Amino acid sequence: MKYFSYHTHSSYCDGKGDPEEYIKEGINLGMRTIGFSSHAPLNENVPWAMKSSRVKPYLNEINRLKETHKDEIEVYLSLELDYIPGITKPFKSWKETLGLDYTIGSVHLVKGDSNDEFWFLDGPDINYSEGIQKLFHGDVEQAVSAYFRQVIEMIETQKPDVIGHVDKVKMNNKGRFFEETEGWYLNLLNKTLNVLEKSDCIVEVNTRGIYKKKSAKLFPDDYFLKECCKRNISVTIGTDAHQPTELLSHFDETIKELKQIGFKQVSVFHKGIWIKESI
Numbered sequence: 425m426k427y428f429s430y431h432t433h434s435s436y437c438d439g440k441g442d443p444e445e446y447i448k449e450g451i452n453l454g455m456r457t458i459g460f461s462s463h464a465p466l467n468e469n470v471p472w473a474m475k476s477s478r479v480k481p482y483l484n485e486i487n488r489l490k491e492t493h494k495d496e497i498e499v500y501l502s503l504e505l506d507y508i509p510g511i512t513k514p515f516k517s518w519k520e521t522l523g524l525d526y527t528i529g530s531v532h533l534v535k536g537d538s539n540d541e542f543w544f545l546d547g548p549d550i551n552y553s554e555g556i557q558k559l560f561h562g563d564v565e566q567a568v569s570a571y572f573r574q575v576i577e578m579i580e581t582q583k584p585d586v587i588g589h590v591d592k593v594k595m596n597n598k599g600r601f602f603e604e605t606e607g608w609y610l611n612l613l614n615k616t617l618n619v620l621e622k623s624d625c626i627v628e629v630n631t632r633g634i635y636k637k638k639s640a641k642l643f644p645d646d647y648f649l650k651e652c653c654k655r656n657i658s659v660t661i662g663t664d665a666h667q668p669t670e671l672l673s674h675f676d677e678t679i680k681e682l683k684q685i686g687f688k689q690v691s692v693f694h695k696g697i698w699i700k701e702s703i
Contacts, residue, residue, distance in 0.1 A: 425679075425701055426456035428692055429671050431504065431528060431588065431628065431662030436482045437462040438472035440667040443489055449668035451496050457693060458671070459500035460486050461528050464518060466506060472546075473506075483522055500525040500693060504588060507578035508535050508542070515582040526693055528628070528662075529584030531592075534559075534571045543567060545592055552596035564601040565608055568593055572612040576619050583623065585698065586660060589630040589643035590616065596638075604645070613648055621655045626691045626698065629682065631674035632664035642678065646685065653686045658700070660691045679703050 432446060433439030443460055450458045462482060463473040474482065483501065490499040502524050505515050508531075515527050534543040536559040543555030560567040571593040579587065591613070594604055602609060620627065629649065633639030642649070652659055661678050665671045682690065682703060689700040 425690075425692075425703055427453060427672055427675065428455060428457040428459075428661075429663055429665060430457070430459040430461065430500070430502065430526070430586065430660065430693060431630070431664045432458060432460050432671070433462060433504075433664070433666045434460060436460075436478050437474040438666065443485055446665070446668045446671065447489060447493055447497060447499060449671055451493070453672055455497060455671070457498040457500065459502050459525065459693065461502040461504045464503040464505045464512075466508075466512070466533075474503075479522070498694070502526050502528060504528045504530055505582075505584065506530055506532055507574060507582055508533055509574065509577060511535070511539060515584055525696065526585040526698070528586045528588045529578050529582055529625075530588035531571060531574050531578065534567070534574055536560075543570075545571070545596065549596055553601075556601065568602065568609065569612060572616055576616055579616075579619050579623050579625055584625060586626045586628050586662070587620070588628050588662065589633075589664070590627060591644040591648060592630075592633075594639070594641075594645070595633055595643070604647075610647070613644075614651070617648070617651050617655060617657070620652075620657050626658045626660050627652055628662040629659050629678055630662045630664050631678050632662075632666075632670075635663075635670065635673040642681070646681075649682070649685050649687075658691045658698075659687065660693075 434443045465476045466473040486501045519527055543559050544551040556567045630643040633643055663673050689702055691698050692701045
């Protein structure tokens with residue numbers, strides 16, 4: 425199958441390198457498709473999200489590059505949209521207003537009791553442990569449950585094309601706060617799978633945790649992927665590249681793992697639509 429990348433961050437948000445650098449690297453790698461998905465603007469104090477003032481230049485540049493490189497590689501325009509209940513804009517509004525080709529929906533910030541308290545899952549490890557203590561009174565089951573409730577609500581109400589790193593809540597756990605084989609945790613995974621099964625959302629198999637050595641497993645892990653395969657839930661691969669050299673990081677290994685699980689196809693975005701392609 426042809427190589428692709430739909431989850432790509434450039435210097436417009438927290439990535440390194442201009443979009444054209446990614447495109448040139450993608451052409452060198454023989455890729456068919458590259459989709460840019462900067463973090464959509466949030467509060468201006470969130471350093472990893474794109475600033476509101478950068479949205480129009482981002483749209484203009486990606487649309488220009490689409491045309492410039494149309495005979496060499498398919499270029500698509502997207503955003504990675506965070507979902508925070510009662511705070512973030514509807515995904516449909518982003519897609520229609522900006523003319524996005526597809527959307528990636530993710531949860532990085534779990535809302536606490538107020539609109540200015542969040543559990544940040546990424547970044548320095550202290551964010552993770554302090555968030556559990558301060559926002560959820562040290563109750564890890566309550567914290568993780570809040571994360572999956574937010575993911576489920578995003579799937580049901582926002583209907584993104586792709587669900588980004590669906591179990592990222594495990595990344596900074598590293599077996600310290602809970603075991604991923606515990607009944608309550610598996611129950612949360614199954615609740616999420618039940619909702620996905622009724623949706624048209626595609627599950628991203630995100631490789632970044634592995635190649636950055638932040639996780640021993642893919643996002644989502646083998647349990648979740650085996651269930652996706654059994655339930656015919658569509659999956660695609662996202663390297664979540666933050667610099668051009670990461671465009672295909674752990675891509676081939678992930679194809680191999682998906683085949684071992686039993687997947688015969690993955691979803692790809694080709695000529696402006698999502699289709700299934702054999703692996």
